[in-house]
Amino acid sequence: MLAAQVLINALVLGCLYACIAIGFSLVWGVLNVINLIHGSFIVLGAYLAWGLYQSLHISPWYALGIAAPAFFVLGYVIQRLILNRVITAPVLVTLTLTFGLDLILNNAMIYYFKADYRKLTLTPPMGSVSLFDVVVPIDRLIATASALALTGILYLILRRLRVGRAIIAVRLDRDAAMLMGVNVNSIYAIAFGLGAALAGCAGVLMALIFPISPLTSTAYLGKAFVVCVLGGLGSVSGALAGGILLALIEGIGSTLIGPAHATTLSFALLIVFLIVRPQGLLGRKGFE
Amino acid sequence: MVCSRLTSRRSNSLLLAVCFGLSASAALAQDVVKFGAPLPLTGPLAPEAIKQQQGYDLWAEQANKAGGISVGGKKYKVEIVYADYQSNTPRAVQTTEQMITQNNVNFLFSPFGSGAAKAGSSVSEKYKVPTIASTASSAQVYDQGYKYLFGTFTPNDTLTTPLTQIVKAKAPDVKKVAILARNDLFPLAIAQEMEKSAKANGLEVVYFEKYAINTLDHSATLSQIKSLAPQWIFVTGYINDLLLVRKQMSDQQIKAGVLSMIAGPAYQEFIDAAGASGENTTSAAWWHPAAQYSGKDIFGTTANYVKLFRDKYKSDPDYAQASASVSGALFQMAIERAGSLDRDKVRDELARMNVMTFFGPVKFGPNGQIDSLEPPVFQLQGGKPVVLSPALIKQGEFRLGVN
Structure with missing residues (x-):
């Protein structure tokens, strides 16, 4: 029964990891930008959910509808006004710029919210469901379903919508896409906006599960990084596969060799993937 | 250099103000007792550092409100020199040394936690500066045979x-x-x-x-x-x-x-x-606001300390804040009893301290760690x-x- 519980825990956690990583993966895959502000976007999304629930009693499920457009606009504006100026520069330049932006946003959150840990506690609590002694908390289940839905929506946007095809075209070959009449700067901003929207929504969902503090942003960023490498850059299904693989390794590792070594195990796996399969589980050169 | 660390996240105007403040205080050095407090004001330990700072500031404010520390019939104002070591223990050691050699502090509070306090203590011992660690409980901090290090947390x-x-x-x-x-x-x-x-x-x-x-x-x-x-x-x-x-x-x-x-x-x-x-x-x-001690220190009773803290910060103090405050109050008592700012005399007074405070009974053991408190x-x-x-x-x- 312990094995079944560990497996279910890992599947649920894996979907949450995918949700954390998907926007990061999109931005990295399309813009070739390692977006270090991603973790702070997630925390800001969590504060948005917490603030709306505490002050206006707006459920986090509705907060998703507010977070998505708000963060899209925020991401779009940041890309257009700041990031776009150095988008063709070497990756170290954009990395440093997003690092600086992250410092500003994170310290602003410490200033306004303080570093104290807060918790979004639903009243009444949603409780858990159990089947043959395997227990799954309902909030995690709903967050998992939402994470899957967000992943599915992004997949559909990239597959079915004209803008999505343009994003993939830019990712495949920037110059060719420009020659075909794609406005690359606009696509970059839309992709960054989508990445920010996904981070904001992930933050809303994480607020239900994890304590909220600006100090947690690095933990989210670290997970997003590992998931992207495991799953494959820019791949929607890859993020899902990477998230579940990471959660499984952590869960099994924690049970068999102790929680202190679970992180070591996941980073060892990261190194193995970087050497043996650098494109990740489902990553393919240039196409979603 | 310390000025820039002090205010690494503040604006330039604040930097100027702090630098000005430090130079102004240097001019009045004869009327001031300087206490150095290296703290992790930025980085992952920042929330803990802020608590420490609150505790020290409350003590300094109360001491200065009462006219300062009385040394041989003359009143000395309390000044606490803060420096940020960015949650980086090796930098805490450097910062501690700078406070002694460049800021000319009279006495020191340890960096935060057992690890950094132990690292910093080697410097303060070298310069023979009496130091109180307000957040170090591990026995390994106090088993080094040091004479100038004291701690307000009992063993774990x-x-x-x-x-x-x-x-x-x-x-x-x-x-x-x-x-x-x-x-x-x-x-x-x-x-x-x-x-x-x-x-x-x-x-x-x-x-x-x-x-x-x-x-x-x-x-x-x-x-x-x-x-x-x-x-x-x-x-x-x-x-x-x-x-x-x-x-x-x-x-x-x-x-x-x-x-x-x-x-x-x-x-x-x-x-x-x-x-x-x-x-x-x-x-x-190590302490709780519900405790009811009646002390001989500047805060008097636990209830009075809690009230003063609430008035200033609009929240209840916890053990870390209280430990920081009592560390300052202990220095004050030791200096007043020594009747001097001489470091060795103050160290000796700390070593023979046996007093009730708002924090509880305080008596340091032979290794410098408090052994009188019942958490x-x-x-x-x-x-x-x-x-x-x-x-x-x-x-x-x-x-x-x-x-």
Whole structure:
């Protein structure tokens, strides 16, 4: 029964990891930008959910509808006004710029919210469901379903919508896409906006599960990084596969060799993937 | 250089103001006693540093309000020189040295926590500067044979032993204990003391594991603990870790006769965030605002200290803030008794200190670590911490059962 519980825990956690990583993966895959502000976007999304629930009693499920457009606009504006100026520069330049932006946003959150840990506690609590002694908390289940839905929506946007095809075209070959009449700067901003929207929504969902503090942003960023490498850059299904693989390794590792070594195990796996399969589980050169 | 560290996240105007302030105070050096406080004002330990700063500032404010520290009939104003070592222990050592050599501080407060306090103590010992560590409990800090280092936290076993004795006396059915510790100096040391204490009291330790710093999920660990059916779950860590563990315990419907957490429940943030799930969680800390001591220090009674703190910061003090304040008050008493700012004389007064304070009785052992304090064990009942021991300040009875 312990094995079944560990497996279910890992599947649920894996979907949450995918949700954390998907926007990061999109931005990295399309813009070739390692977006270090991603973790702070997630925390800001969590504060948005917490603030709306505490002050206006707006459920986090509705907060998703507010977070998505708000963060899209925020991401779009940041890309257009700041990031776009150095988008063709070497990756170290954009990395440093997003690092600086992250410092500003994170310290602003410490200033306004303080570093104290807060918790979004639903009243009444949603409780858990159990089947043959395997227990799954309902909030995690709903967050998992939402994470899957967000992943599915992004997949559909990239597959079915004209803008999505343009994003993939830019990712495949920037110059060719420009020659075909794609406005690359606009696509970059839309992709960054989508990445920010996904981070904001992930933050809303994480607020239900994890304590909220600006100090947690690095933990989210670290997970997003590992998931992207495991799953494959820019791949929607890859993020899902990477998230579940990471959660499984952590869960099994924690049970068999102790929680202190679970992180070591996941980073060892990261190194193995970087050497043996650098494109990740489902990553393919240039196409979603 | 220190000026720039002091204000690494502030604006240039603030930098100028602070630099001006420091140079102005240098001009009045003869009327001022300078205390150096290297703190991790930025980085992961920043919340703890802010608490320390609040404690020191409250003491300095009260001392200056009373005219300052009386040295041989003359009043000296208190000035605390802060410097940020960015949560980086090697930098804490450099900062400590700079405070002595460049800022010319008279006395020092240690950097935060056992690890940094131990590292910084080698510098203060070299320059023979009396130093009070207000947040270092591990015995390894005080076993170096140093003469100028004093600490206001008793050893870690003084937290776990009374807790175990209460559980053993009030819950005889508790036989199996599971211990989960953050893999960090203080939380791990407390967990190891708990393991010793449990075994010494005839309890079976069915689980002892460490979790990594920044662990985002404890579900697999808690599933394993649940499968072992312990009657007592003991978890160490900081507020975020403990809130997460508590939430995931509820998620997995883990019930236990006793749940103990160190050090979260000592903080109001934990009580607020945990809400109803915090009910009946036991903990221990070196001080609690519910304590009722009547001291000879500048704050007088515990109640007065709590009132002054509330007035200034609009929140209740916890043990870290109180320890910082009492460290300042102890320096003040030692200097006044020595009647001099001579470092060796003040050191000797600290060494022979035996006094009641708002923090509790203070007497330092031969190694410099306080040995007079009996840390309170408490339990969250009705959303409030209720002291279970020591008998002198007991407020209620231990309650069994955590859902």
